[in-house]
Amino acid sequence: MHEDVERCVRAVQSKDARFDGWFFTAVLTTGIYCRPSCPVVPPKPRHMSFYPSSAAAQQAGFRACKRCRPDATPGSPEWNERADLAARAMRLIKDGIVDREGVAGLAARLGYSTRQVERQLQAEVGAGPAALARAQRAQAARLLIETSALPMADVAFASGFSSVRTFNDTVRAVFGLSPTELRRRGRPADVTSAVSLRLPFRAPLCPDNLFGHLVATSVPGVEEWRSGVYRRTLRLPHGHGVAELQPTGAAYIQCTLALSDLRDLTTAINRCRRLLDLDADPVAIDELLARDPVMAPLVRKNPGRRIPQTVDGKEFAVRAMLGQQVSTAAARTHAARLVAAHGEPVSDPGGGLTHLFPTPAALAGLDPSALALPQKRKNALITLIDTLASDDIDLGTGSDWQEARARLESLPGVGPWTVETIAMRALGDPDAFPATDLGIKAAAGGLTLPTAPSALVRHAAAWQPWRGYAAQYLWATGDHPINEMPTRDVVGTP
Incomplete structure (x- = not known):
C-alpha cells in the first residue's frame, strides 16, 4: 500500500x-x-x-x-493472510527466530537460501531480516525500559541485544532518546517479575466469541478465566510464562506477562497477539462478508469477530484430535487427564494454573489403554503424536499451509474437520473452512444456506479469502458457551 x-x-x-x-x-x-x-x-x-x-x-x-x-501499532494483517515466502518469514521473525538462530536459521526453516530470503523481504517490506529483527528488539527494549525498573544491562540482554553498547546505540537511533531518558519519561513502578502492556488492534473487535471460545474449550490447569481475565501458561524458547489477557472496551487488550526468562518477552507478546488474532483487518473482512445478503445481518449485529487461534500449533493439534466427535466438556476432560499425567508443573502465585501442556515428546510412548477413547481414535492420536514428536510435520508460525494440510490428510483418522480446524486455529489460515462441522451445518440450515458440505463450500467461495471469519459468524448463531463472554470464573485443576 x-x-x-x-x-x-x-x-x-x-x-x-x-x-x-x-x-x-x-x-x-x-x-x-x-x-x-x-x-x-x-x-x-x-x-x-x-x-x-x-x-x-x-x-x-x-x-x-x-x-x-x-x-x-498493530502488525500488518498482510502477513497473516498470505502463505508465501515473505509472509512465512515475517511470522517467523515475529516469533523471534532471527534472535535465536540468526538469519541463516530463518532461511533454513523456510527451505531457501539466505540471499533469496534477503532479496524477497527487501522487495516486500523494504528491509532485510536482520533489520526487521533489530526493530523488534528495539520495541521490546522500550517496553522493558518503560514498564520495569530492571537494570539497563538486564534490559539489553532480555531484549535480544548482544551488547549494552549496541542496545544504547539502537535505542538512541530509533527513538531519539537514550535508554535513561526513555525511562525517565516512562516513570516505571517498582521492580516486578511481570511486564504489563497494551496490545493494540484495529477496531472493531467483538470479544464475545474470542474469549468465549478460549474459555469454553480451556484445559484445566493450563488455562482459566479468573475475575474477567483469560490466563494461560506458555511454553517459550528459554523457559515458561503465564499470560493474562483482559478485554478493556478500548482499542487494546490489557496484557500482563510473568516470564521465567525475559529474553522470551517479544516471543510471548507475539504469541498472545496471534492467539487473539489482533493483527486482522476487520473492516476489510466484514465488508466482503456483508456483500452476501445472508451474512450481512450477522456482520451488522456483532462486527469485528476474530478467529481464536493458539500459542502452540502442536498443542492445538493434539487437542483437536481429542475433540473429534465428542462434546466440548468431554474434550476438556480428555486433555486435562493428559496434562495431569504428562504436563510439566509450574508455579502460579496469581491463580490456579498448574502445568504446561505436554509436548509431543513427553507424550511419545503414551499407553493407549490410558485413553478413554475408541480404539481407532486412540491409534490416530498416537500416530499424530509420534509424527509431531519426530518433526515430520510443521505446524509452526512459518509453516507452509498447503504442505501441512497434505501431511495431516495422509495420517489415519484425520478427516476434513480436523484438518480445517487445525488449519484455522493452529496454522492461522484465514480461509480455512470446516464445512463438515455440526455447528456450521446447523447454522447454515437456519439461514437458508445449503447444508451439504460440498454445496456449502461452493456457496462459501464468495467469502474467500476469509471463510474462517465467516465460520465465526455462523457459529455465533448457535446457543453455545463458545459464543458468549464468560460471566463467572472458570478455573480448575487437571
Missing part, C-alpha cells in the same frame, strides 16, 4: 487509524516517522515519504515519533 501515494496521503490527512501498521509516514523535514493516525498536524504532502515497515523507515535514517509511538 505504501506505493499508493495518494491513498496514503488521504489516510494521514484524515488521521485514519485503520491504516496503522499498514504503512509508516516519514517526515522529511523533521527526520521522524509516524503512524497514519499521528495526532500532530500532518506535514505537507511533498514532505512525506512512505515505508512498508518501521524497520524500513529506521533503515532510511528516520527515528520514531515520541507522540504516536509508531513502533506500538
Whole structure:
C-alpha cells in the first residue's frame, strides 16, 4: 500500500487509524516517522515519504515519533493472510527466530537460501531480516525500559541485544532518546517479575466469541478465566510464562506477562497477539462478508469477530484430535487427564494454573489403554503424536499451509474437520473452512444456506479469502458457551 501515494496521503490527512501498521509516514523535514493516525498536524504532502515497515523507515535514517509511538501499532494483517515466502518469514521473525538462530536459521526453516530470503523481504517490506529483527528488539527494549525498573544491562540482554553498547546505540537511533531518558519519561513502578502492556488492534473487535471460545474449550490447569481475565501458561524458547489477557472496551487488550526468562518477552507478546488474532483487518473482512445478503445481518449485529487461534500449533493439534466427535466438556476432560499425567508443573502465585501442556515428546510412548477413547481414535492420536514428536510435520508460525494440510490428510483418522480446524486455529489460515462441522451445518440450515458440505463450500467461495471469519459468524448463531463472554470464573485443576 505504501506505493499508493495518494491513498496514503488521504489516510494521514484524515488521521485514519485503520491504516496503522499498514504503512509508516516519514517526515522529511523533521527526520521522524509516524503512524497514519499521528495526532500532530500532518506535514505537507511533498514532505512525506512512505515505508512498508518501521524497520524500513529506521533503515532510511528516520527515528520514531515520541507522540504516536509508531513502533506500538498493530502488525500488518498482510502477513497473516498470505502463505508465501515473505509472509512465512515475517511470522517467523515475529516469533523471534532471527534472535535465536540468526538469519541463516530463518532461511533454513523456510527451505531457501539466505540471499533469496534477503532479496524477497527487501522487495516486500523494504528491509532485510536482520533489520526487521533489530526493530523488534528495539520495541521490546522500550517496553522493558518503560514498564520495569530492571537494570539497563538486564534490559539489553532480555531484549535480544548482544551488547549494552549496541542496545544504547539502537535505542538512541530509533527513538531519539537514550535508554535513561526513555525511562525517565516512562516513570516505571517498582521492580516486578511481570511486564504489563497494551496490545493494540484495529477496531472493531467483538470479544464475545474470542474469549468465549478460549474459555469454553480451556484445559484445566493450563488455562482459566479468573475475575474477567483469560490466563494461560506458555511454553517459550528459554523457559515458561503465564499470560493474562483482559478485554478493556478500548482499542487494546490489557496484557500482563510473568516470564521465567525475559529474553522470551517479544516471543510471548507475539504469541498472545496471534492467539487473539489482533493483527486482522476487520473492516476489510466484514465488508466482503456483508456483500452476501445472508451474512450481512450477522456482520451488522456483532462486527469485528476474530478467529481464536493458539500459542502452540502442536498443542492445538493434539487437542483437536481429542475433540473429534465428542462434546466440548468431554474434550476438556480428555486433555486435562493428559496434562495431569504428562504436563510439566509450574508455579502460579496469581491463580490456579498448574502445568504446561505436554509436548509431543513427553507424550511419545503414551499407553493407549490410558485413553478413554475408541480404539481407532486412540491409534490416530498416537500416530499424530509420534509424527509431531519426530518433526515430520510443521505446524509452526512459518509453516507452509498447503504442505501441512497434505501431511495431516495422509495420517489415519484425520478427516476434513480436523484438518480445517487445525488449519484455522493452529496454522492461522484465514480461509480455512470446516464445512463438515455440526455447528456450521446447523447454522447454515437456519439461514437458508445449503447444508451439504460440498454445496456449502461452493456457496462459501464468495467469502474467500476469509471463510474462517465467516465460520465465526455462523457459529455465533448457535446457543453455545463458545459464543458468549464468560460471566463467572472458570478455573480448575487437571
